[in-house]
Amino acid sequence: MVQTRLGDGSTIEMTEEEIRADIERGVEDATDRANIDSLSEDEIDRLADIYTRPNKFVSVETGNELVLTFDEGSVKLKRLAVSIGRIPDLQLYERAFCSDTAEMAHIDYSYKPIKPIIAEEQIEMEQALLTTVLPVFYGAMPNLSLYSQPDGSFPNPAELLPKGKIKEAQEAYEGMVEHAISDMVFVASKMYEAGADGINFDTTGSAGEPDFLATLRATEILKEKYPDISIEMGMSGEFVLGMHGEIEYDGVNLAGLYPHEQVKLAEKAGADIFGGVVNINSSETIPWNIGRTVTMMKACAEVANIPVHANVGMGVGGVPIVETPPVDSLSRASAALAEVGKLDGL
Amino acid sequence: MSNELFKKAADAICDANVDKAEELAQTALDEGIDPLEMIEKGFTAGINEVGRLFDRGELFLPQLMGCAEAMKQGTAVLQEVAAEQGGDEAEAIKIVLGTVQGDVHDIGKGIVASILEANGIQVFDLGTDVPIEDFIAKAKEVDADIIGTSALLTTTMGENEELLSTLEEENLRDEFKVMVGGGPVTKRFAEKIGADGYAENANEAVTIIREIVG
Incomplete structure (x- = not known):
């Protein structure tokens, strides 16, 4: 046995x-x-x-080693009740955990709440870059849910859909997408200009395909603005939840896509690394x-x-x-x- | 003939065709088919297929809502007659549902609510960040069969234990079944804290609810 x-x-x-x-x-x-x-x-x-x-521990044959990127790096040790600041945390990833990249993140971990504290985040990123040598990403979640009531200005699709207000829910999602793109581009631009080696859009699609669309379009805009920016796109689930049902990107309906389909759109948008989820x-x-x-x-x-x-x-x-x-x-x-x-x- | 009608009923649900569902329900009654059999073999078979497709990412939430509406209207025609014929048999299972206090995740719980409603289970959705006392008060108010909780954070899973303890303290543990779910929640966790049920997804929740309410 x-x-x-x-x-x-x-x-x-x-x-x-x-x-x-x-x-x-x-x-x-x-x-x-x-x-x-x-x-x-x-x-x-x-x-x-x-x-x-x-064996308790199994590894790969020499030559089959992989690059290790870490999302939400500067938050995870805190979750384990380790008293540690963000920069020492990143240094641990670099010097003890053998990470190839690390990610600076704010505990709120969504682009929207970072917007008003962006100057603080830029300073922290500069400090982190001065004390580490590995590539440091800045990351957060698109988290489209923050754009509907009670956290945002749009009517909440989760309340509209059960009432049969499908068109109204779809319109709310479409409005939320535009606001999310604006926040993602703003924060990513500021952090890139502060020196971040890359930007991570993490847990993409957690609020369904509108969330994924916002990320794809934000990626496109950032790549046009900064051709050398590195963008990692991490997903939230193995298929994209269909919350709107009719949203397309590049002629493809985003709802229900599996990793092999998601990655092609991430590529098209300009992502440099795709973080698939199963x-x-x-x-x-x-x-x-x-x-x-x-x-x-x-x-x-x-x-x-x-x-x-x-x-x-x-x-x-x-x-x-x-x-x-x-x-x-x-x-x-x-x-x-x-x-x-x-x-x-x- | 009945089988053909059951198939059409199932298709009407999958197609989210409210008018067709109502028409087929009436046809079943006109042809003397047992309304509960029509619900089970026709409409429920359809909504089960809807749940399966949703679980695989082949059908999406707006369509699901349409299917649920067709289910609701079609079965309403039949249940009215079933209630006249058989009394309590057609009474819906009642569940008070919510995301536990300290947790504002809504999407998964909302999907579960939709699938349960589509399956004829009466859902009282309390939303997110729900204090234990609100779960209990609502369950008492509506004479619920089940209290269903969702927790998406490892830090809020403990609320489930609190709920069970409070029910024990208030001598209400035998009044309501407790079912738990959410990202970090597992069957093992549910068993450990003494919950009555756990489901991996919305579809499974329907099966488990029917099992534990029996």
Whole structure:
């Protein structure tokens, strides 16, 4: 018997055959949902090998190492109740965690609330850049929800839709998109001008496809304004939730797109790194979850012309939904995405 | 003949065709089909398909609302007759739903509310940042079967335990089933705190609710 886990983090024991069967079921689920190619038998064997080894920690073969980018870096240690400022936090990522890039973020982590404190953020970024050598991104979420009542001026689509006011909800979303673009471009411009090496639009699409549209258009505007700006676009879920239903970008309806489709639009908008997401089902096993994660992310990496860095952490990318991911699952997911998923980074 | 009608009813829900749903409901009654059978094999089959498509990203929220409306109007025609025939059988399950205090996440909870309503479950949506006492007061007011909570933050998940403790303290634990959900919430967490149910997504919530209310 081999020790593995459920998606909720609890440890379970399975036979090698059961693990392989669950990986196959996960692969099938991914191909069925996202309408993508299956993994080959060899690739499934490779995954089964990674998930049946007795080692606590599994890594990649030399030469298969990936670039590691971190979102929300300067906030995560604080969440673990570590008393630390943002700059020492970034230094830890650089000097202790072996990060290839780090991200400065504000605890509110949305572009809208950063706007009035932008000067403070610029100063902090300058200081961070003077005391680190790794590329420092500035990141936050588009978080379109902040633009509707009670946090914003637009009527709340979540209240309009159940009343059947679909047109009114769609109009509200369209207005919210314009405001979000304005805030994202403003904050990203200021931070880039303050010296940030890149901008991260994180958890894109969390409020549905209007959120994704705002990010794509903000990316386009920023790339036109600053051709050398580096933009990372991280997603919030494996498919884009359809909250509006009729929003298009480049002639493509954004609702319901899976990672291999999302990345093409991110590319078109000018993003430099795409952070794909595949969600965890907490009731299924980790072998099942990794089967579908690798299948979806591999399909994404195959069609991408920009680097794909999968989100790997609590509840995404084959990692259980626990606040501090267990090293057995985290290292296996990383190895699987590197060696079978053929990604560029995590 | 019935099977053909059930199929048409299911299609009417998937197509969000309110007029057609009402017309088919009336046809079923005219043909002497048991209204509850028409709801189960026709309209419910349709709304289950709607839920499946939504879960896969093949159908979107505005369309879902239209499907829910067709379900609501179609089943209303049948339920009126079912209530006359069978009394309590057609009574809807009542759930008081909300996002726990300290948490303002609304989207997922709103989707769950829509799917539950579409499945004929009566939802009393208290919104977000809901204090425990408000959940309990509303549940008592409407004589709810279930209190359903959503928590999207690891820091607010604890409110679920508080809710259960308060229900115990007020000798109300047996009055209401408690169901929990949300991003960081898992089945294991639900079992650990003694909740009656947990669902991974809105579709599963419908099944679990029917199981625990029985």
